[in-house]
Amino acid sequence: MTSRVIPVPSFVLVVFGATGDLARRKLLPAMFQRDIAGQLAEAAIIGVSRGDLSQADFLGQARQAITDHVPAADVTAAALEKFLGRISYVQADADTDSGWPALAAALAPYRDRVNVFYLATAPNFFGMICERLGRFDLAHENARVVVEKPIGKDLASARALNEEIGQVFPEERVYRIDHYLGKEAVQNLMALRFANGLFEPLWNAAHIDHVQITVAESLGVEGRAGYYDKAGALRDMVQNHMLQLLCLVAMEPPAKLDADAVRDEKLKVLRSLKPLDSDALCALHTVRGQYRAGASAGGAVRGYLEELGEPASTTETFVALKAEIANWRWAGVPFFLRTGKRLPERVSEIVILFRPIPHSVFEPEAGPIEPNRLVIRLQPDEGVKLWLMSKDPGPGGMRLRPVPLDMSFATAFRVRNPDAYERLVLDVVRGNQTLFMRRDEVEAAWTWIDPILKIWAEAKDPPRGYTAGTWGPSAAIALIERDGRTWVESGA
Numbered sequence: 001m002t003s004r005v006i007p008v009p010s011f012v013l014v015v016f017g018a019t020g021d022l023a024r025r026k027l028l029p030a031m032f033q034r035d036i037a038g039q040l041a042e043a044a045i046i047g048v049s050r051g052d053l054s055q056a057d058f059l060g061q062a063r064q065a066i067t068d069h070v071p072a073a074d075v076t077a078a079a080l081e082k083f084l085g086r087i088s089y090v091q092a093d094a095d096t097d098s099g100w101p102a103l104a105a106a107l108a109p110y111r112d113r114v115n116v117f118y119l120a121t122a123p124n125f126f127g128m129i130c131e132r133l134g135r136f137d138l139a140h141e142n143a144r145v146v147v148e149k150p151i152g153k154d155l156a157s158a159r160a161l162n163e164e165i166g167q168v169f170p171e172e173r174v175y176r177i178d179h180y181l182g183k184e185a186v187q188n189l190m191a192l193r194f195a196n197g198l199f200e201p202l203w204n205a206a207h208i209d210h211v212q213i214t215v216a217e218s219l220g221v222e223g224r225a226g227y228y229d230k231a232g233a234l235r236d237m238v239q240n241h242m243l244q245l246l247c248l249v250a251m252e253p254p255a256k257l258d259a260d261a262v263r264d265e266k267l268k269v270l271r272s273l274k275p276l277d278s279d280a281l282c283a284l285h286t287v288r289g290q291y292r293a294g295a296s297a298g299g300a301v302r303g304y305l306e307e308l309g310e311p312a313s314t315t316e317t318f319v320a321l322k323a324e325i326a327n328w329r330w331a332g333v334p335f336f337l338r339t340g341k342r343l344p345e346r347v348s349e350i351v352i353l354f355r356p357i358p359h360s361v362f363e364p365e366a367g368p369i370e371p372n373r374l375v376i377r378l379q380p381d382e383g384v385k386l387w388l389m390s391k392d393p394g395p396g397g398m399r400l401r402p403v404p405l406d407m408s409f410a411t412a413f414r415v416r417n418p419d420a421y422e423r424l425v426l427d428v429v430r431g432n433q434t435l436f437m438r439r440d441e442v443e444a445a446w447t448w449i450d451p452i453l454k455i456w457a458e459a460k461d462p463p464r465g466y467t468a469g470t471w472g473p474s475a476a477i478a479l480i481e482r483d484g485r486t487w488v489e490s491g492a
C-alpha cells in the first residue's frame with residue numbers, strides 16, 4: 001500500500017542553524033523523503049548559519065546528511081542530485097546584521113511563495129532572529145516561523161520568548177513544534193478515540209481506573225550534556241511531550257479537527273491539572289532520579305555525573321509523577337507518567353486500565369479476572385492491543401486468561417512510517433497549526449510545571465540514584481504502589 005501524497009503550495013524553507021544536528025539528522029532527510037514522494041513541486045531550501053562555507057561545502061554537508069540519515073534503499077543518485085539542486089547557502093549571523101542583506105536578496109524571488117523560517121538554533125537566538133526578520137522586511141504575510149522546544153526554562157522565560165516572537169509574527173504564523181505530535185502513532189490516538197464509537201462511552205472515571213504513560217529511552221544524554229544538564233527530564237520531556245500525550249488522552253472530543261478546536265480542548269486539560277504546589281504534594285506525587293553506572297543498550301555505561309564531569313549536578317534524568325485532572329470526566333483517575341534516560345529499552349506506551357468487573361460469575365478455580373487494558377504503543381512497533389479475558393481452550397472446566405486483540409500498524413498498513421518532521425514541516429507550508437502548540441498551551445504547561453521545579457530546586461535531597469538499565473529508582477515503584485496500582489511492563 002502506498003501513502004497518499006497531497007501536493008503543497010510552492011514554498012521556500014529557510015533553515016537557521018543549517019549546519020546543526022537537527023538540520024542534518026531531521027530536516028534535510030525529511031525534505032528529501034518528501035521530495036522523492038513527489039510532494040515538493042516548487043520548493044527551495046536555503047541553509048543559513050554563521051559558518052564561512054562555500055555553496056559547495058554546504059552541499060557536501062547536505063549530501064552527507066542524506067547518506068547518513070536516509071536508508072540507502074531510498075537514495076538514488078538522480079534523486080539526490082535533484083534534491084541538492086533545490087538547496088543554497090547564505091552565511092548570516094543571528095546576533096549581528098552581517099549577512100542579512102544577502103539573505104534578503106536570496107529571498108527576493110520567492111516573496112510570493114510561502115516562506116518558512118525554521119529556527120533550528122538555540123532558543124536564545126529566537127528573539128534576535130525574529131527581530132531581524134522583521135527589520136529586513138522578511139516577516140511579510142507569506143512568512144511563517146517555526147520554533148523548537150525548549151520554549152523557555154520556566155513560565156516567565158517562556159512568556160518573554162513568546163512575547164519577542166509575537167512582536168514580529170502574529171500567533172497564526174507561529175509554529176511551535178512538539179515532534180511527538182507529528183508521530184503517526186500519536187495522531188492515531190485521535191483516530192482511535194474519535195473515529196471509533198466503541199471507546200468514547202467508556203472513556204471516563206466510571207470505567208477507567210487509571211492511565212499510565214511511559215516514555216523510556218535506553219540512551220544516555222550523549223553529546224547533549226551541556227543543554228541537558230540545564231534542562232533535566234521534567235523540562236525536556238514532561239513539560240512538552242508527555243503533557244501533550246496526556247492532553248490527547250484526556251481532552252474532550254473537539255467539534256472538528258481544526259487547529260483551534262483541538263488546541264482549545266487540550267488547553268482545558270492543562271488548566272484542569274491539579275497543582276503540585278506544596279512540599280508535601282511533591283513528595284507524595286513526584287520522584288526524580290539520576291542514573292548511576294550500569295549496563296544499558298548492550299554494554300557497560302558510565303553514570304550521568306561521570307559522563308557530565310560535574311559531580312555536583314542535581315539534574316534529574318528520570319521523572320515519575322502522579323497527575324490528576326480536576327474535571328467531571330477524570331475526577332479520581334490518576335495519570336501516572338514516567339520518563340527517563342538509560343532505562344532498559346526505548347519504548348513509549350500509553351496504557352488505559354479499565355475498572356474491574358463488578359461481580360464474578362466464575363468459580364475461584366477459573367483464576368483471577370484481570371481488568372481490561374488498552375495499550376497504545378507509540379514506538380517502536382506502533383500498534384494497539386486490547387487485553388480481554390478469554391477461556392483457556394480445551395476441556396477441564398472454565399479457566400480464564402487474558403489474551404490481546406493485537407493490531408500492529410506495520411502489518412496492517414505495510415507502508416513506511418514517515419518521520420514526524422516530514423509531516424510537520426509540510427503542515428507549516430499548508431498553514432495547518434493543529435499539530436503545533438499554541439502560546440497559551442505552552443504557558444499553561446509551564447504554569448503546572450513551575451511549582452514542581454521550584455520545590456525540587458529548594459529541596460535538600462538530591463535526585464535518587466538508579467542503576468543504568470533499570471526502570472528508575474525504587475521510589476517510582478513505591479509512588480504507584482502506594483495507590484494500590486503497579487506499572488505495567490512494556491509490551492504486556
Ligand code: BG6
Nearest residue numbers: 149179180217236237241348379
Ligand atoms: C527530545 C528530547 O525532545 O525528544 C530528547 O530533547 C529525547 O532528550 C527526544 O531524546 C526523544 O524523542 P524520540 O522521538 O526519539 O522519542
